[in-house]
Amino acid sequence: MFPGFYEEIHEEFRQVVREFVTREVSPHYRQWDADHMIDRALWEKASENGLLGLAVPEEHGGMGLQDYRFRMIIDEELARADALGVALALHLHDDWVLPAVLQFGTEEQKAGWLPRFMDASFVTSVAFTEPGAGSDLRGVRTKAVKQEDDSWILSGQKTFIGNGISGDGALVLARTDGSDVKERGSASSFSLFLVQKEDNLGYRPGSQLEKMGLRASDTAELFFDEVHIPAENMIGAEGKGLEIAKSILPQGRLAVAAAATVVAGEALRQTISYVGERQAFDGPLTQFQNTRFQLADLQTRLEVTQRYIAAAVDAHNAGELDVVAASKAKLWAAEEAKSAVDTCLQLHGGYGYILEYPVAQAYLAVRLLTIFGGTSEILRETIAGDVLG
Structure with missing residues (x-):
């Protein structure tokens, strides 16, 4: 979903994730959504497939994957499967708690807890x-x-x-x-x-x-x-609690920004397919200038957002993403996703309001992203403080 951003090794990892999602998530997700609870067995299956604690260093039994693009691929494949609830659960575990232990844990804490982050015994x-x-x-x-x-x-x-x-x-x-x-x-x-x-x-x-x-x-x-x-x-x-909490904000907010971009991209992909097939007035919806112009705007804004978030990911991978830059990325991506998915729902017409359709689920999911990890108002305060000195 981020053209030209991934390398061959990332696409190989994508195949592992896609097969996992197809086998272990898609057949059960609707029931988990109804139950308001993911089956604990999914965490165990994710562990077996090496999808938990990607950043855990090799000395603690992990793969030491510091490249955040690997985490983004998991989001992309879950979004494609309309399983965003799983993505949120994984974000909390891997993008908020794990970085705190990796950055500030003692060697004894790391030795005791990091293996449990990966083997699903400690969610x-x-x-x-x-x-x-x-x-x-x-x-x-x-x-x-x-x-x-x-x-x-x-x-x-x-x-x-x-x-x-x-x-x-x-x-x-x-x-x-x-x-x-x-x-x-x-x-x-x-x-x-x-x-x-x-x-x-x-x-x-x-x-x-x-x-x-x-x-x-x-x-x-x-x-x-x-x-x-x-x-x-x-x-x-x-x-030092607040200081540490602030230090893990960049990855946490980057995670939300990347997820927002993924959701917007998937909603647009599905909408393009829908309007191309939906017939009205003796032709597809794409015959109307309003539809075509809205899709043009959505695609352009999506690509701008993708490039912005890709740059933020590169900065994070280089250890250069600070809380202000991460706040900008989250503010832009979350607000863009909220607007984009709203437009995609409108293009679906009445069907967009039906929960059976992925765009309706995306509409409900994306609304959290301007709140979770710091509201847009708080992010603007952080950015304004930097602008004004």
Whole structure:
């Protein structure tokens, strides 16, 4: 979907992914969507096919694939199969939690956790947002209190947590400086923990949250009632939680930008096919100038976006993508995808409103992308701060 962007080795990987999706995802996805839950066996199958933890280094049993184009291929093939809920579940695991461990984990943490990221025994989620603190992470009220043996007791509530029910653990942002939770914390008020659900009775997922789209990816609240966290489960240094969260934003936001571009491209491909076959007034819809002009605009804007995101991926692969550049990429790609899919739905007419049609599912899915990973408004603030100095 990104012309001229991939090399032969990427296309070989695509064949592996496409066969996996055809065999393990497509036959079951509609049921998972109805159940609001991906079968755990899919994670195990993904592991068997080498599709989890692509960036895990060889010394920890991984392939060490730092080239983000490999991750994009997985998105593309899932989008082609109209299985975007699976893509979201994988993003949380591989594009948000894994980078935190890779960049800030100790050697002992990496040795213990990285193999589990790949073998599907430890499916993870990101637990930053709370009922009263969405994009404003300094408003987080969940707190962790240090004990005499340097372990921690965690208490609080999180919401909008993908993989919240199905996951085995979460990367949790919590206050660790004892500050008043009714006030916004300082830059050093927070720390990050990788909290495991196993043997922690106080770690409780709430009810499944009913989403507009991407329903196969389970989303829930998480409740922490005096959960014991060993000292070795802190990621990075105490008081560095916000700093670490900011450092993983570039890949997380790039992931959303790439996914948005993929969704828009697939929606356009399907729309071109549809309007070429749909008959109206004794001919295909492509006989009308309005249809032709809209398709011309969509294709042009898609190619502009693809080239922009390709440049962002190249920067990320070179270790040069910062949070401002990633914010620009996500802002542009997500807003473009929202607009493009809306136009594609309109070109489908009444059929576009029927959930059986992929464009309707894409319309519901793409609406999340201007919110997830930082709202467009927050991204504009980040970019404006850089512009204005």
